[in-house]
Amino acid sequence: MRKHNFNAGPSVLPVEALESTSKAVLDFNGSGMSIMEISHRSKDFEAVMNETVSLFKELLSIPEGYSVLFLGGGASMQFCMVPFNLLEKKAAYLNTGTWAGKALKEAKTIGDAIEVASSKDANFNYIPKNYSIPADADYFHITTNNTIFGTEIKTDINSPVPLIADMSSDIMSRPMDVSKYGLIYGGAQKNVGPAGVAFVIVKNDLLGKVSRKIPSILDYKVQIENDSMYNTPPVVSIYTMCQTLKWLKNLGGLSAINKKNVEKASLLYNEIDRNRLFKGTAVVEDRSIMNACFIMNDEYKDLEDEFMNFTKTKGIVGIKGHRSVGGFRASIYNALPRESVVALVDAMKDFEKSK
Numbered sequence: 001m002r003k004h005n006f007n008a009g010p011s012v013l014p015v016e017a018l019e020s021t022s023k024a025v026l027d028f029n030g031s032g033m034s035i036m037e038i039s040h041r042s043k044d045f046e047a048v049m050n051e052t053v054s055l056f057k058e059l060l061s062i063p064e065g066y067s068v069l070f071l072g073g074g075a076s077m078q079f080c081m082v083p084f085n086l087l088e089k090k091a092a093y094l095n096t097g098t099w100a101g102k103a104l105k106e107a108k109t110i111g112d113a114i115e116v117a118s119s120k121d122a123n124f125n126y127i128p129k130n131y132s133i134p135a136d137a138d139y140f141h142i143t144t145n146n147t148i149f150g151t152e153i154k155t156d157i158n159s160p161v162p163l164i165a166d167m168s169s170d171i172m173s174r175p176m177d178v179s180k181y182g183l184i185y186g187g188a189q190k191n192v193g194p195a196g197v198a199f200v201i202v203k204n205d206l207l208g209k210v211s212r213k214i215p216s217i218l219d220y221k222v223q224i225e226n227d228s229m230y231n232t233p234p235v236v237s238i239y240t241m242c243q244t245l246k247w248l249k250n251l252g253g254l255s256a257i258n259k260k261n262v263e264k265a266s267l268l269y270n271e272i273d274r275n276r277l278f279k280g281t282a283v284v285e286d287r288s289i290m291n292a293c294f295i296m297n298d299e300y301k302d303l304e305d306e307f308m309n310f311t312k313t314k315g316i317v318g319i320k321g322h323r324s325v326g327g328f329r330a331s332i333y334n335a336l337p338r339e340s341v342v343a344l345v346d347a348m349k350d351f352e353k354s355k
């Protein structure tokens with residue numbers, strides 16, 4: 001029996017992707033070898049790499065002039081690769097949570113990076129509005145989905161300077177306009193695959209403009225010239241990501257998954273709002289469709305552990321909130337079935353009745 005897996009990352013994957021990966025781990029394409037045992041430069045793996053790039057381009061309708069890279073080092077390595085490649089005079093950052101803060105911290109080690117606005121004053125429970133982006137910045141960096149605090153920038157915003165987005169936890173959750181961004185990156189392990197690989201979508205004409213020397217492995221141009229194979233890429237992670245994207249395409253792509261995601265999120269938020277034991281932590285208009293954060297109302301605070309244990313008996317795992325928010329966090333990524341959300345909502349209802 002599969003659990004109702006609400007883990008924040010690494011997180012639930014489509015069963016189809018797990019099944020095809022397990023087959024490829026034993027015998028890849030009838031080659032008599034595991035996908036772990038073949039050269040990353042073999043024709044068979046090259047085909048996987050090309051297919052994964054094509055699926056990214058197709059699903060996200062990526063326009064001409066952009067490159068798609070699959071690299072090691074996770075989203076955290078992009079926190080430093082972005083300023084290394086793009087920061088010359090000054091960079092601007094929107095501080096919407098832990099990951100946004102870490103991105104800013106790394107940029108500051110490389111050059112002049114400023115915080116344009118922050119929601120730290122309210123423990124990051126909202127997305128700042130009414131800030132202005134300096135027109136002389138090399139780029140403006142946002143974190144579209146704040147995995148820990150459950151807030152999300154749900155539209156493609158306008159920026160007078162190249163827009164850079166960490167989309168680790170909401171890439172492929174909705175149709176989007178890639179042309180509004182200069183660079184998009186993220187770790188695959190939230191919404192598109194297993195840990196070990198980060199995706200980067202970069203507009204080619206932004207590159208080659210900084211005066212500093214860039215170590216080859218951190219240089220987007222070198223990675224593009226080498227088709228993400230400057231060194232050995234995370235072969236198995238890319239394979240599973242490919243299978244996950246195929247599953248997504250068969251389902252009808254981003255509009256289809258977005259419908260499902262919005263429906264799952266409203267099911268859960270409706271219950272959080274209705275149930276007298278619980279309340280949401282993020283302001284309603286900025287609530288994430290990927291990570292729902294909620295706590296127990298003050299008078300029921302001491303029931304937290306009991307509720308957690310109750311949900312465990314229903315096969316529900318991964319709903320403990322991040323320590324900086326407390327309470328609960330249900331990550332309801334693309335691959336989480338609607339039935340799992342229904343199971344959590346039912347558990348919340350049953351628990352309320354028992355109190």
Ligand SMILES: *Cc1c(COP(=O)(O)O)cnc(C)c1O
Binds near residue numbers: 074146166169190
């Ligand atoms: C998880 C996460 C990261 C960190 O990803 P790694 O791949 O572990 O470096 C960065 N940003 C966001 C928004 C995340 O959710």
